[in-house]
Every structure is written in C-alpha cells, then in structure tokens.
Amino acid sequence: MFDSIKDARNLGITIAIGGMAIIAVVGTLMGYLLTRRLEILAVAAQRFAGGDLQTKAGLTGKDEVAEVGRAFDQMTAKIQEHIGIIETSNQRFALAVAGSNDGIWDWDIARDEAYFSPRWREMLEIEADDPTFQNKISTWFERIHADDYKMVRAAVDRVLLASDESLFLEHRLQKNTGKYIWVLMRGKVSRDSEGKAIRMSGSLSDITERKHQEVTIQHQAMHDSMTNLPNRLVLHERLRLALQEAEREQTSVAVLMMDLDRFKEINDTLGHHVGDSVLQEVAARLQNLVRKSDTVARFGGDEFAMVLPSVSTATAVSVINKILKAIEPTVIVDQHKLHIETSIGIALFPQHGQDPTALIKFADIAMYAAKRANSGYAIYDSTHDPHSADRLVLTANLRQAIEADELTVHYQPKIHLATGEVTGVEALVRWPHPTLGLLFPDTFIPLAERCGLINPLTFRVLEAAIQQHQRWLRDGLKLAIAINLSARTLQDLNFPTQVAASMQNFGIDSKYIEFEITETAIMADPVRALKVLTELNQMEIRLSIDDFGTGYSSLAYLQKLPVQAVKIDKSFVIDLISNPSNLAIVRSTLDLGHNLGLQVIAEGVEDRETYLMLKSLGCDMAQGYFFSHPAGAELIAQKIKLFSSDQHLPMREIRHA
Ligand code: C2E
Ligand code: MG
Ligand code: MG
Numbered sequence: 001m002f003d004s005i006k007d008a009r010n011l012g013i014t015i016a017i018g019g020m021a022i023i024a025v026v027g028t029l030m031g032y033l034l035t036r037r038l039e040i041l042a043v044a045a046q047r048f049a050g051g052d053l054q055t056k057a058g059l060t061g062k063d064e065v066a067e068v069g070r071a072f073d074q075m076t077a078k079i080q081e082h083i084g085i086i087e088t089s090n091q092r093f094a095l096a097v098a099g100s101n102d103g104i105w106d107w108d109i110a111r112d113e114a115y116f117s118p119r120w121r122e123m124l125e126i127e128a129d130d131p132t133f134q135n136k137i138s139t140w141f142e143r144i145h146a147d148d149y150k151m152v153r154a155a156v157d158r159v160l161l162a163s164d165e166s167l168f169l170e171h172r173l174q175k176n177t178g179k180y181i182w183v184l185m186r187g188k189v190s191r192d193s194e195g196k197a198i199r200m201s202g203s204l205s206d207i208t209e210r211k212h213q214e215v216t217i218q219h220q221a222m223h224d225s226m227t228n229l230p231n232r233l234v235l236h237e238r239l240r241l242a243l244q245e246a247e248r249e250q251t252s253v254a255v256l257m258m259d260l261d262r263f264k265e266i267n268d269t270l271g272h273h274v275g276d277s278v279l280q281e282v283a284a285r286l287q288n289l290v291r292k293s294d295t296v297a298r299f300g301g302d303e304f305a306m307v308l309p310s311v312s313t314a315t316a317v318s319v320i321n322k323i324l325k326a327i328e329p330t331v332i333v334d335q336h337k338l339h340i341e342t343s344i345g346i347a348l349f350p351q352h353g354q355d356p357t358a359l360i361k362f363a364d365i366a367m368y369a370a371k372r373a374n375s376g377y378a379i380y381d382s383t384h385d386p387h388s389a390d391r392l393v394l395t396a397n398l399r400q401a402i403e404a405d406e407l408t409v410h411y412q413p414k415i416h417l418a419t420g421e422v423t424g425v426e427a428l429v430r431w432p433h434p435t436l437g438l439l440f441p442d443t444f445i446p447l448a449e450r451c452g453l454i455n456p457l458t459f460r461v462l463e464a465a466i467q468q469h470q471r472w473l474r475d476g477l478k479l480a481i482a483i484n485l486s487a488r489t490l491q492d493l494n495f496p497t498q499v500a501a502s503m504q505n506f507g508i509d510s511k512y513i514e515f516e517i518t519e520t521a522i523m524a525d526p527v528r529a530l531k532v533l534t535e536l537n538q539m540e541i542r543l544s545i546d547d548f549g550t551g552y553s554s555l556a557y558l559q560k561l562p563v564q565a566v567k568i569d570k571s572f573v574i575d576l577i578s579n580p581s582n583l584a585i586v587r588s589t590l591d592l593g594h595n596l597g598l599q600v601i602a603e604g605v606e607d608r609e610t611y612l613m614l615k616s617l618g619c620d621m622a623q624g625y626f627f628s629h630p631a632g633a634e635l636i637a638q639k640i641k642l643f644s645s646d647q648h649l650p651m652r653e654i655r656h657a
Contacts (some may be wrong), residue, residue: 001149001246001301003507005329010373015246016386016645020485024105025422027189032474033241034065037059037061037066037069040057040058040059040166040240040337041057041065041069041070042060044056044057044058044069044072044076045072046091046518048076048464050108053076053080053083053337053503053628054076054078054108055076056072056073056076057070057072058073064637065098065265065357067134070154074629091434091456101119101122101178101206102119102203102204102205103116103117103119103121103122103203103204103205104116104117104119104120104121104201104203104204105117105120105140105187105199105201105202105203105204106199106200106201106235107199108198108199109160109197109198109199109200110198112137113135113136113137113526114136114137114140116139116140116209117133119131119283119430120204121361122423123175123176123181123183123204123446124143124173124175124176124181125175125176125177126176127176131174133541134210140173140180141153143173143175144172144173145171145173145174145180147172148172149514151169151171152169152185155167155169156187157188158295159187159197159200160189160197160200161523162191162195162197165188165189165204166183166186166187166188166189166202167185167186167187167188167200167504168185168186169185170183170184170185170620171185171210181208181211182206182207182210182211183204183206183207183208184203184204184205184207185202185203185204185519186202186203186204186205186422187201188201188202194332199651200364207407208433209612213556218532219375222234223339223405224297224298224300226276226279226280227279227280227282227298227601228282228283228293229286229287229295229297230296230298230302231297231298231299232297232299232300232305234295234297234307235295235297235299235307235358235360236356237319238295238307239253239255239295239307239359240355240356241347242307242309243354243355243356243359243560245309246310249310250515250640251309251310251383252308252310252312252313252348252349252350252351253307253308253310253311253348253349253359254307254309254311254315254316254319254346254347254349255305255307255310255346255347255348255349255359255360255363256306256308256316256320256323256344256345256363257298257299257303257304257305257306257341257344257345257347257360257363257364257366258286258303258304258306258323258343258344258345259303259304259343259344259367259371260278260279260282260340260341260342261340261341261342261343261371261520261526262341262371262449262486262487262488262520262521263275263278263301263340263449263490264302264449264450264452264488265449265486265487266278266338266491266524266525267489267524268488269380269488269491269492269493269528270333270336270525270528270565272493272537273333274336274338275302277331278333278340278613279298279302281331281333282304282327282331282340282342283296283298283304285326285327286306286323286326288326288584289322289323289326289413289467290306290308290319291308293309293310294306294307294308294309295307303645304342305360305363306319313346313379316346316348317346317377318381320344320346320376320377323342323344323451324342324344324377325378327340327342327564327587333408334377335527336525336527336528337525337526337527338524338525339520339523339524341520342376343366343368343370343371343374343375343376343377343378344367344370344371344376344377344378345362345363345364345365345368345369345378345379345380346363346366346377346379346380347359347360347361347362347365347366347379348377348379349500350384352380352473354373362380363380365380366378366380368446371383371410371446372446372649373440373461374444375521394444394447395447395450395451395453397433397445398444398448398451399451399453399454401431401433402448402453402456402457402460402590405460405559406431406432407431407460407464408430408431408464408610409427409428409429409430409461409463409464409465409468409633410427410428410429410430410630410631410632411425411428411468411481411632411633411638412425412426412428412470412623412628412629412631412636413425413621413623413627413628413636413639413640413643414426414621414623414629415621415622415623415627416620416621417611417614417615417620417622418615419562420499420643421481421644422479422643422644423478423480424480424482424514425479425480425481425482426443426481426484426629426634427458427461427464427482427483427484427634428484429441429445429460429461429469431443431444434583441484442516443456443518445561447487448486449488450561454486454488454489455489455492455495456500458483458485458489458499459502461483461484462483462499462502463502464508464510465481465509466502466503466506466513467506468479468481468633469481469508469512470506470507470508471633472633475637477637477640479512479640480512480513481514482514482515482516483514483515483516484516484581485516485517485521486521486548487517487518487521487522487524488632489528490521490522490524490528490529490532490533491524491525491528493528493531493532493533495531495532496535496536496539497538499513499536499541500530502537503539504577509538510539510541511540511542512543513541513542514541514543514544515536515541515542515543515544515610516544516546516567517529517533517544517545517546517563518545518546518547518550519545519547519548519550519558520550522545522558522561530561533562533563534559534562536562537562542564542565543561543562543563543564543565544563544564544565544601545558545561545563545565545566546567546569547565547567547569547570548566548567548569549569549571549572549588549589550569552634559596559597559598563598564598564601565598565599565620565621566593566598566599566600566601567601567602567603567623568585568586568589568601568602568603569603569604570588570598570604570624571591571601571604572585572586573586573604573605573610573614573624574604574606574610575604576610576613576614577609577610577613583613585603586617587617588615590619592617594618599620599621600619600620600621601619601620601621601623602614602619602622602624603623604623604624604625605624605625605627606623606624606625606626607626608626610624610626611624627643629634
C-alpha cells in the first residue's frame with residue numbers, strides 16, 4: 001500500500017511536473033508570440049517618431065494587439081494625409097509670399113519673436129546675412145520715422161489692448177541706406193481664450209511712389225505752378241489762422257495786395273513767355289524779403305498777395321518800401337530790359353476788417369486806389385470804395401461803353417506863353433457812367449489797361465479828336481490835338497500803321513496830331529517803344545514826354561528819342577511859387593530841355609503867379625486850371641475864341657452861355 005501511495009504520489013508529482021512543464025512551454029511560446037507583435041508595433045512607433053511618416057505596423061489578426069496595430073496604421077495614414085494638405089498649403093503660401101510685392105511679418109507676442117519675410121527685408125534693403133538683423137519686433141519699431149513713431153505705437157497698443165482688431169497704418173520706415181520709404185502696414189491679431197493678444201501678423205507694402213504723387217498733387221493743389229508760390233486757397237487759410245492768433249494775442253495782421261502796373265502790355269506785346277519770366281522774377285524777389293511767418297502768394301494774373309502776421313501799420317509800410325525797392329531793378333528777359341512797377345494796397349486787422357474775405361477785398365480796393373493815384377501803395381480807406389467795389393461790373397460796362405461809343409472827350413487848351421495864342425488842346429477822355437456819373441480817366445484807364453481795352457479806347461479818343469479837329473477847322477479854329485498813349489499802345493508795333501489808316505480815313509494833316517507818352521510807358525520796353533516812336537515821328541506826328549519828372553529817366557536819355565517836347569509834371573508846377581525845390585526843378589528842366597532843342601510845357605498851372613513866373617522863366621507853353629479846366633468841345637471853342645480876342649480875360653471865367 002505504502003508503495004502504491006508512494007507511486008501515486010510520484011505519479012501525482014510527475015503529472016504535476018509534466019503539467020507545469022507543458023504550461024511553461026505553452027506560456028513561453030505564447031509570450032514569445034505576443035512580445036514579437038508588440039515589438040513590431042514598438043519599432044513602427046519609433047520609426048514614426050524618428051520621422052518616417054510612411055511607416056506601418058502591418059499587424060493582422062483578431063486579437064487586441066492586432067487591433068492596436070491597425071489603429072496605429074490608420075493614425076499614420078491620417079497624419080500623412082494632413083501633412084500633405086499642410087505642405088500644399090505651405091507651398092502655396094511660399095509662392096504667394098515670393099510672388100507678392102508685399103512683405104510679410106508675423107509677431108509671436110508672448111515669446112517676442114518676429115518673422116519678417118525676405119521681401120519685407122528687401123524693401124528695407126536688409127541683406128540676408130546682415131548681422132544686426134534680429135527676428136524681433138524691435139526691428140520694425142527701430143526703423144519708424146521719429147515723426148510717425150507715436151502714432152504707430154498708439155495704433156499697435158490699441159490692437160494689443162483689444163480696442164482695435166486690425167492695423168492699417170501709413171508711416172515712414174528707414175532703410176539700411178538711411179533713406180526713408182513710405183509703407184502701408186496691415187495686420188491682424190489672434191487672441192487666446194481670455195482675449196489676450198498672442199500673435200499679430202500681416203503685410204507691408206511700399207507706398208513711397210503713391211505718397212510722393214499725393215504730396216505732388218497736394219502741392220499742386222496749393223501752389224501756383226508757374227511761380228511755385230502758395231495760391232489763393234493757401235493764403236486764405238494762412239490768413240484765417242493768422243487772424244485767430246492775432247485775436248488771441250491782441251496783435252494786428254496786414255494783408256497786402258499787389259499788382260504789377262501795365263503787366264498785361266508786357267504779356268500782350270512781348271509774349272507770354274516774357275510775362276511768365278517777369279512773374280517768376282517778381283515772385284523770387286518777393287520771397288527773398290519776407291519773414292518765415294509771412295506768406296507770399298500768387299493770386300492769379302499779375303496779382304500777388306501777402307499776409308504779414310503781428311505787424312503794425314508802420315512795419316507794414318516799411319515792408320512795402322522794401323518791396324518797392326526790390327521790384328525796382330530792371331528785369332531782363334531775352335533781350336528786353338523791363339522796368340517793372342507795382343501798386344500795393346494794405347488792409348489791416350483789426351481796424352479795417354475782421355475776416356479774411358473782407359481784408360482781402362479791402363487790400364484790393366486800396367491797391368486799386370494806389371494804382372489810380374500812381375502812389376506806389378495805399379492803405380485802405382473807406383473813401384477808396386465807391387469806384388472800385390464793383391470792378392468786374394465796371395469792366396463789363398467799360399467794354400460796352402467803348403463799343404457803343406459812349407465815351408466822351410474833353411479838351412484842355414495849351415497856351416503859348418510868349419504870344420498868348422492857343423494852338424492846340426489836349427484830349428482827355430471821360431466816361432459818362434449811367435449810375436456813377438462822370439468818371440475820370442484815373443478810374444477807368446488802369447482798368448482798360450488791365451483788360452485789353454486800352455487800344456480800342458485810344459482809337460475812339462483819337463478818332464473823336466480828329467473829327468472834332470475838323471469841325472473846329474470848319475469853324476475857323478486851327479487846333480492841334482494831343483492824345484495820350486498808354487504803355488501798351490506804345491509797345492504795339494502795328495499802332496503806327498493803324499494811326500496812318502485813321503489819318504487817311506479822316507483826311508487829317510499829321511501836323512495837327514501830337515501824342516503824349518509818359519517816361520514809364522517808354523521804360524516798360526524802351527527798344528520797342530523806340531521803334532513805334534520812330535515810325536510815328538517819320539509820319540511827322542509830334543511827340544511829347546508827359547508827366548516829366550515822375551519817372552526815373554534823365555532828359556539826356558529822353559533826348560535820344562524822337563520827341564519834340566517835354567511836359568513838366570503838374571506836381572512840380574502846382575506849388576512852384578511856394579516850393580523852392582520845385583522851382584529849381586522847373587528851372588533846370590527848362591534849361592536842359594531848351595539846350596537839347598526841346599519845347600517845354602508846364603502842366604498844372606493853377607494861378608496867375610505861376611503863370612507869370614513860368615512866362616518869366618521862358619517856359620514855352622502852359623496848360624492848367626488857371627486858363628481852363630478840361631471841358632467839352634463847344635465850351636472850349638468859345639473860351640478860346642474869347643481868350644484870343646481879349647487875353648486879359650481868363651478862360652476859366654467863361655461859362656456856357
Ligand atoms: P495827363 O495827360 O497828365 O493830363 C493832365 C491831367 O491833369 C488831366 O487829368 C487834367 O484834367 C489835369 N489837370 C489839368 N490842369 C490841371 C491843373 O491846373 N491842376 C490840376 N490839379 N490838374 C490839372 P485827367 O483828365 O483826370 O487825366 C488824367 C490822366 O489820365 C492824364 O494825365 C492822362 O495820363 C490820362 N488820360 C486821359 N485821357 C486819356 C486817354 O485818352 N488815353 C490814355 N491812355 N490816357 C488818358
Ligand atoms: Mg497828357
Ligand atoms: Mg501829364
């Protein structure tokens with residue numbers, strides 16, 4: 001029994017050992033198979049992690065390991081598909097960046113890392129290997145123009161602080177060469193879940209050319225292209241600002257309007273290019289003499305305007321004197337030596353006007369008064385107004401009046417002092433205006449000169465005077481007629497031919513015609529004037545220098561001209577008796593004139609003493625209120641007839657019967 005128990009135990013042990021061995025073998029085998037599949041999976045995962053994105057585990061079967069393997073393979077396939085999409089998108093982006101003219105930038109705000117595309121750097125001429133270049137947003141900020149920096153910073157801050165979602169900024173950036181370019185910076189912000197800005201990116205465009213064009217267009221809109229001076233618009237605006245400031249500071253502002261005398265003649269007779277050069281020269285001279293705070297503008301045509309802030313009347317006048325001095329030297333264009341003169345009007349804030357429009361208008365009115373008075377300049381005075389307020393209307397009226405032959409001519413006798421004879425009269429134009437009454441030449445001759453009406457006017461006067469001469473002739477009065485010529489007429493090379501035609505048309509002998517010309521008219525272009533004068537002289541028309549003494553020329557110079565007489569300006573004659581220096585001038589003009597073989601006429605003889613003084617000085621002829629005011633033809637004829645029969649009766653006492 002014992003043996004069988006022992007055997008049984010042994011058998012049991014053997015069976016147990018055998019069973020264990022079988023289990024061990026089967027377990028080992030199964031463990032081996034499992035480990036192997038897990039190993040395959042691990043290797044695939046390692047390869048994937050190592051960058052082999054196409055790797056696959058390739059496990060088959062139905063167990064869990066195989067399932068994990070298949071999931072892994074699906075995952076890698078999906079990732080690969082996404083990588084493909086990303087790559088295509090990247091390629092497209094790279095193409096877009098490379099092909100676009102814009103630079104691209106991207107700013108990782110948290111890490112303060114920035115990306116600037118090659119084109120971004122190229123725009124700023126930053127070489128690819130530039131050692132100073134940093135991938136930091138400061139690369140942008142450091143290049144911003146000092147004047148734009150604040151504005152850019154503020155705009156960026158607004159985006160960072162969430163008050164703005166995007167950037168749209170025009171500013172200047174400095175290139176590596178030191179030069180600035182204008183750029184348009186666009187940007188969008190990305191925020192985290194709490195709304196904090198984490199990234200900003202966008203584009204950069206070079207808009208330098210457009211900016212320059214804008215600046216040019218703006219400059220053109222604000223400046224006169226010929227003289228490069230600010231235009232009317234700018235002057236108006238500067239004046240507005242100056243007035244605001246003056247009101248605050250309790251100072252005054254002067255507005256000057258300036259117009260070149262007889263400029264239209266230069267333009268019309270010598271051509272626009274000469275006129276343009278004159279304007280440019282005048283503009284340059286004006287600009288040279290004003291302060292930085294002053295504005296000189298071209299108002300159009302030959303008109304300039306100035307705004308002088310913080311000046312007293314006295315200072316404004318001293319500026320005007322500087323201007324007059326600066327304009328004085330002759331302007332040489334081509335071979336023409338041009339003597340430019342100007343008339344300036346001043347209006348002051350606050351005494352004359354409170355707003356820009358009123359001040360400009362008043363300065364204009366004063367300028368017109370200065371022109372009329374030939375005084376160089378005039379300060380606004382309300383009495384200047386009546387005739388000048390509606391200059392435009394007046395111009396239109398004048399044109400109609402000339403066309404409708406509504407101008408009339410008054411005559412003033414010229415007396416031979418030695419004999420008391422009246423052999424000639426001066427024709428002086430008048431305009432009986434329907435509403436303003438009888439207008440004198442000083443009101444409308446400058447207007448006619450400015451508007452190209454002076455030649456038609458001159459011919460109306462000439463022909464009216466010729467016809468009157470012939471009526472007088474039929475009436476037994478042999479009176480020569482003296483006609484005043486303007487500078488423009490004197491520059492018109494066709495004028496002598498037209499005069500010849502008129503003379504022939506009316507059949508007048510040239511010895512009865514005299515032309516009076518002023519020195520300043522000759523000096524506008526002496527070469528041309530000389531041509532015209534020579535031709536008139538060859539037609540045996542008498543020529544005399546009017547208003548002698550008011551210009552700058554010497555008698556010696558004038559003697560070279562084909563003239564026969566000088567008329568001493570009335571300003572020297574009127575107070576001859578009481579003003580010794582005028583007496584001296586008259587005396588020496590008489591001496592010199594006679595030495596040069598010229599006849600000397602004194603105009604503006606207002607009283608007997610002057611008349612007698614002139615007679616004793618040996619003056620040839622006299623003209624003035626003492627003998628007669630200018631008057632209509634009929635009255636003048638009566639006066640002359642009576643005066644011839646009784647020279648003790650001053651003509652001025654004779655009135656219409
Ligand atoms: P002017 O040729 O020197 O003419 C003389 C001016 O002096 C005239 O003024 C005349 O009325 C004025 N006068 C004459 N005697 C006296 C006097 O004793 N005392 C004073 N204080 N004045 C006297 P008016 O008629 O007003 O003409 C002014 C200017 O207008 C003329 O000066 C002349 O330059 C210009 N003018 C007149 N008619 C014409 C014309 O038909 N064509 C052109 N281009 N100019 C003209
Ligand atoms: Mg005259
Ligand atoms: Mg005169």
